[in-house]
Amino acid sequence: MREVTFLEAIRAAIWEEMERDPNVFIIGEDIGKMGGAFGVTTGFQERFGFDRVVDAPISETAIIGVAIGAAAAGKRAIAEMQFIDFISYGFDQVVNVAATYLYRSGGQVSIPIVVRGPSGGYVGGSLYHSQQFEAWFFHVPGLKVVQPAFPDDAYGLMKASIRDNNPVIFLEHKYLYRRIKGTIPNPEADYIVKLGEARIRRPGDTLTVVTYGAMVHFALDAARMLEQEGISMEVIDLRTIKPLDMETIYNSVRKTSKVLVIYEAPRTGGVGAEISARITEECFEWLDAPVMRVAAKDSFVPFAEPLEKFVLPSVDDIVYTARQLAHY
């Protein structure tokens, strides 16, 4: 076992996969000599060389396009977005090319790429360095979307994503990079976290919280506060946003009959809407209250710290809404 930060867990996973499989390579802006904006690939170029750690021009279209082409030719590509916000420049490559490839080729050509990058707010990153784009890709068939909250999951999910034969959007919450520490297994354990399996991070019976990413930590903080009021929150960490592990959610809903979905992205059209809809379709007769949501306001993430806190969900918001739900 190793004690690592969230960031180090991701770095270890990529490193070990590149050690294990010579077909795995990584491409992105400033990832070689500089080691990437956050240092995920520090030392990679020295170890794996210029061919497998490729510094790219500032063109997300090119980065993702190269990854897709290489994958179609038999490689396993990791495309780093310096900030996930800039994946918008490569949107066509992800949505129209990578996602559709297997379908278009009649099942002959799969695209095993991981498009990964730092996402999310709470670091004063402002408009273009703070967004959570999971809902865009959640909407598209043919993609998988992953966002871990703990180092062990980040480690195991990154390995699973690299080995998966489908395009995976891997969101790394930058607020967690160095704040969250934990242990991960040693390389020889070959630890994998299967995609599509949620994890109950805290059992409870008053209400179910469904969330992912940094919000898992906020939810756990809220759960500790509410415990003193006799409100027992079950916190489900989705880990994989697409495909959704609905069975884990349904089982919890049947137990608690009350659900709070928390996500950091703007409220309207978020992942929470889909989760809420499926719960209503499948578990209607188990509900004792409406499915409620805590999410960001339908706004941009402001630079000013007080405004950022106002727009993004807070532990306070979670406590408040959870309390309403508990007493509904």
Place this chain on the structure above:
Amino acid sequence: MAVAVIMPELGESIVEGTIVRWLKQEGELVKEDEPLVEIMTDKVNTELPAPASGVLKQILATAGATVKVGQELAWIETEARAESPAPSGPPPVAEVGFYGGHEEPAPVAPAPAPAPAPAPAPTPTAGDGRTRAPGRAFISPVVAKIAAEHGISQDELMRIPGTGTGGRVTRADIERYIAQRRTAPTTPAPEPAPAPIPTTPAPAPVQPKEGEEVIPLVGMRKAIAEHLTKSYHTAVHVTTVIQVDVSRMVEFRERNKEAFQQQYGVRLTYTPFFVKAAADALLEFPMMNASLIDDQIIVRHYVHMGVAVALGEKGEEGLIVPVIRDVHKKSIIDIARDLEDIAKRARNKTIGVADVQGATFTLTNPGSYGALIGTPIINHPQTAILGTYAIVKQPVVINDMIAIRPIMNLCLSYDHRLIDGMYAGRFLQRIKRAIEEFEFFR
């Protein structure tokens, strides 16, 4: 948070209540348990206490409105957020790795500054403007499902104590209820719903013997049978008798009956005096005017008096008990008029359901057919019934002299669960004194 003020359950079989008046106006501050609104039903008048502290935001049912049990009467806006514990917002922004990759590992964020003071209470909505207050009448899907699985009727469901918003029955409430029901199977649910008629097996027909006939128990006779059985099996009956010297009353009537008839157009009988004397005594002895329902004693400070009226020449057509309302506020003349009116309407069968509901005490007059003494059955869910018996001239000792006086027995049957013997005795004494002193017109 907005808390609903709900029309409460005010007793068995009560399905609706009428708003008499609001004791608070919109915008006023109210404290929890402070009287908020006066409600009248055909059984009780009550002051409903506020379910929460806050501001009376909106009155939905104004005075005079009749509202079903479980429906909202008003909203109280509480200061829900005020008591929330200090929030633990995210620690302040740390400059983590912002193009700082080379100096890895970047220093971890400094120790978080203390969390800021809680923001002022935001609007109590779930973020989309909806107020969360479903109210008692709302049954959630899971509660409906559990009720169906356990054969719990709507009526039974509405009797389960609710801990949700506005008294809503939550999943936890119904599960607790079922668990209790299971652990105590012999304890009946509070006021079990009457068995539905179709499930009552038809009685095996009795073959009449020579000289017999068989009449099915239906209609009024069936209602009387059921009602008296319930009364007899519910209340713990005791009867106390007191003798009253009614000389002054008899004399007054003899002297004034014709003038009374001419002046007021009403026949003067003894009954209005009994009604009046009893009503005055009931105000002084409110427990005699109470009801014991579901472990709660409902005490009234008003008197609606039921007066038994036999139907048919020989009483063969049964008996009904019309009600004279608010007798404590009425004069002897008003009472005499009301009595004549109900007696007339009872006999020509134009009496309505409302005319026989809501009595708090009952008067019966077996004296009209010469009965000397008896033990009346209480009219459930009242607590007592007063019988006035035949006035008979008797030799009595007054100041050590024998005199002949008209004497009447007053027989009071009362529910010994609520009333002790001395209280009943004092109550009878109070009536006796009123009739003997006969100061109704002073």
